[in-house]
Amino acid sequence: MSYTKFNAEISKYLKNHQMIYVGTADESAQQTELRLSHYHQAKAVVFKLWVEQKKYKELISCAHGRWYPYEDFTLPLAQYFAAQQDLPYLKFLCEHEIRFRLEDTLKCLKRVKEYDVTLTNIQISEYLLHDFDSQKYHPIAELLKWRNQALLRLDAYIELLKDQSDIDYLNMIQQLREKLMNLTLKLADLKQIKFKI
Structure with missing residues (x-):
């Protein structure tokens, strides 16, 4: 509307x-x-x-x-809220897309585990995709694409949060980023992201 x-x-x-x-x-x-x-x-x-x-x-x-x-x-709206020190609106704006990107990454991780149950998270992170045809679907390529998109949003959000007063919240977002990077993120970790005003 x-x-x-x-x-x-x-x-x-x-x-x-x-x-x-x-x-x-x-x-x-x-x-x-x-x-x-x-x-x-x-x-x-x-x-x-x-x-x-x-x-x-x-x-x-x-x-x-x-x-x-x-x-x-x-991004300009988020930068405005950050400049105004308006953390509730900044959270409400940014957490929405971050949460959905993290959920999409978790769904892709689940598909990768179904694709090859022997793969560990470390092996998935270090998987070399240069031998695969980029025009064809590969579950690990899809996972890494979604993870990279989520990392980009998290990195931008972390930069905006650095000037805010809630250090505990910033640390929590940085921990989510670390878990995403290591592919140890769980659905339960997303409970901390509520995106409500």
Whole structure:
């Protein structure tokens, strides 16, 4: 619902400022580029306006819906909350995606264990995939891909948390990262990530 409102605000801004807001099938590459430029400009203005109006839950809802790229929407919002020392909203924003990426990694780890029950976590981490066709599915390649994506989000989150006052929470997130790196993470470890406000 928040995405619909956010997008409606973008469309309203585009119309009010007589910018291109609807594409056509026969538009040129230059017209497409101009339309996208107008859209990104309007999105930035509406984003800033909603932050000023403290529509945090609505912005977080848009981020959680993954309607916009992480780097363009979620990360700037997280940086804003970190700069404002607003740890509850920072947690609410970031824990959601981290938890889902960790859960996906655990599902992949389970499939790897079903694929070859003799593999240990150390062997899985050190598994050499260069001999495999990258176009074909391989459970270990899938696991390592999801683990790397989760590590990227955790690393970004840890950087944001370094300036916050809750050292115990930062340590807990760093321990989750370490368990993920070693593939010793368990579903029970995720109980610490609640993403509630």
